[in-house]
Amino acid sequence: MPGELTAKGRATRSRIVEGAAAVLREKGVGSATLDDVMARTRTSKSQLFHYFPAGKDELLVAVAQFEADRVLEDQQPYLGCLDSWEAWGRWRDVVIERYEAQGEQCPLGSLFLQVGRSTPGMRAIVIELTCRWQESLARGIRALQAGGRLPADLDVDTRAAALLAAIQGGVSILLSTGQSTHLRAALDQGIADLRRAGSGSGSVMA
Amino acid sequence: MPGELTAKGRATRSRIVEGAAAVLREKGVGSATLDDVMARTRTSKSQLFHYFPAGKDELLVAVAQFEADRVLEDQQPYLGCLDSWEAWGRWRDVVIERYEAQGEQCPLGSLFLQVGRSTPGMRAIVIELTCRWQESLARGIRALQAGGRLPADLDVDTRAAALLAAIQGGVSILLSTGQSTHLRAALDQGIADLRRAGSGSGSVMA
DNA sequence: CCAAAAGTGGACTATCCAGTCCACTGTACG
DNA sequence: CGTACAGTGGACTGGATAGTCCACTTTTGG
Numbered sequence: 001m002p003g004e005l006t007a008k009g010r011a012t013r014s015r016i017v018e019g020a021a022a023v024l025r026e027k028g029v030g031s032a033t034l035d036d037v038m039a040r041t042r043t044s045k046s047q048l049f050h051y052f053p054a055g056k057d058e059l060l061v062a063v064a065q066f067e068a069d070r071v072l073e074d075q076q077p078y079l080g081c082l083d084s085w086e087a088w089g090r091w092r093d094v095v096i097e098r099y100e101a102q103g104e105q106c107p108l109g110s111l112f113l114q115v116g117r118s119t120p121g122m123r124a125i126v127i128e129l130t131c132r133w134q135e136s137l138a139r140g141i142r143a144l145q146a147g148g149r150l151p152a153d154l155d156v157d158t159r160a161a162a163l164l165a166a167i168q169g170g171v172s173i174l175l176s177t178g179q180s181t182h183l184r185a186a187l188d189q190g191i192a193d194l195r196r197a198g199s200g201s202g203s204v205m206a
Numbered sequence: 207m208p209g210e211l212t213a214k215g216r217a218t219r220s221r222i223v224e225g226a227a228a229v230l231r232e233k234g235v236g237s238a239t240l241d242d243v244m245a246r247t248r249t250s251k252s253q254l255f256h257y258f259p260a261g262k263d264e265l266l267v268a269v270a271q272f273e274a275d276r277v278l279e280d281q282q283p284y285l286g287c288l289d290s291w292e293a294w295g296r297w298r299d300v301v302i303e304r305y306e307a308q309g310e311q312c313p314l315g316s317l318f319l320q321v322g323r324s325t326p327g328m329r330a331i332v333i334e335l336t337c338r339w340q341e342s343l344a345r346g347i348r349a350l351q352a353g354g355r356l357p358a359d360l361d362v363d364t365r366a367a368a369l370l371a372a373i374q375g376g377v378s379i380l381l382s383t384g385q386s387t388h389l390r391a392a393l394d395q396g397i398a399d400l401r402r403a404g405s406g407s408g409s410v411m412a
Numbered sequence: 413c414c415a416a417a418a419g420t421g422g423a424c425t426a427t428c429c430a431g432t433c434c435a436c437t438g439t440a441c442g
Numbered sequence: 443c444g445t446a447c448a449g450t451g452g453a454c455t456g457g458a459t460a461g462t463c464c465a466c467t468t469t470t471g472g
């Protein structure tokens with residue numbers, strides 16, 4: 001089926017994906033139905049199954065891919081050039097702004113936890129996003145090292161992993177409680193600690 | 207209905223809650239059905255609705271409360287007396303061990319994201335757990351200050367919030383990807399940074 | 413011992429929803 | 443112009459599942 005799409009067909013397909021993404025954000029994975037998607041995208045059941053023959057699961061994966069791509073895109077151009085403390089600060093602002101605006105709706109988090117464990121394709125998307133995100137952070141840290149703003153003997157990967165975890169957790173808490181204090185704390189503290197990291201290569205207890 | 211339970215009734219009720227918790231861990235909120243719970247707990251529909259008149263939602267809230275209580279319990283006695291670096295290290299080990307053993311199954315995370323936003327009671331449970339957890343961490347940090355192991359001019363609450371976010375994120379990533387590297391990084395880095403935190407009260411950019 | 417209430421079993425209903433089917437319409441292209 | 447195929451509409455089916463109902467059993471307490 002794919003690759004054989006007309007301009008009209010492609011338009012409809014992406015209308016479905018974007019509409020489904022919106023529905024999922026609003027209603028959550030558990031409550032969103034194909035009828036919701038149909039209503040939102042002005043399509044019929046046959047179209048849904050025409051473009052996603054494997055049904056709901058296939059659509060969900062497509063939406064997850066769509067959302068995953070947006071996550072990092074939304075952090076650009078800052079995430080792409082974290083080569084000064086000012087850039088880190090601006091990136092921080094963008095992240096907070098994005099997730100505060102998004103509020104309760106979690107495009108991916110719910111998808112992961114709900115469908116992720118069962119579907120193999122979904123997990124791959126999450127893992128790839130995690131890797132790319134962490135790699136971007138690591139590149140930023142290395143850029144700071146290259147600029148002499150951080151010592152060279154830093155455990156970059158652990159730093160990046162910890163920072164990513166902190167952001168993820170902040171977002172989770174924002175989603176669960178509606179408060180962005182933890183996300184702000186995680187980012188501020190994380191960047192501050194990075195800045196302060198002058199000493200050893202991150203050796204830790206036992 | 208509550209408070210009027212005989213010994214037998216109480217036994218059945220808690221059997222239902224514990225069994226439902228197990229089912230939810232194994233199958234996820236989205237896939238778990240009342241029939242699953244019935245099979246697991248050797249009960250009938252009428253009993254489920256006898257003890258949880260409001261149906262599935264009420265049962266889910268009860269399970270969430272049950273699981274939330276366990277989260278902090280499982281970290282005891284270490285979480286309760288984080289007054290030395292050794293205690294922090296042992297606590298770290300317990301947390302990692304617990305979540306690695308738990309693996310993919312997330313007792314609460316899925317509950318939050320799935321039901322949390324809709325049900326008011328669920329959110330309250332999450333918020334309370336978050337507060338208690340963060341407060342425990344904060345108490346630990348203050349204990350270190352009291353023992354002279356940390357400077358007094360530390361922004362304890364921000365520290366605790368950031369650390370909690372890091373753990374949450376590490377767990378999220380563990381659930382999504384199956385890897386505990388981020389959780390380990392978050393804990394190790396978080397404790398290391400705390401240890402290194404000698405300077406100012408955490409003032410951060412912009 | 414005997415009501416009355418708590419506890420239990422399971423058939424039944426109502427509903428919702430993914431997925432199927434087929435008929436209809438628009439459009440590309442000879 | 444007309445055929446073939448992509449695209450579209452929506453009724454229909456099958457199955458799963460939350461929730462109801464009532465009859466039956468056990469326990470409680472006087």
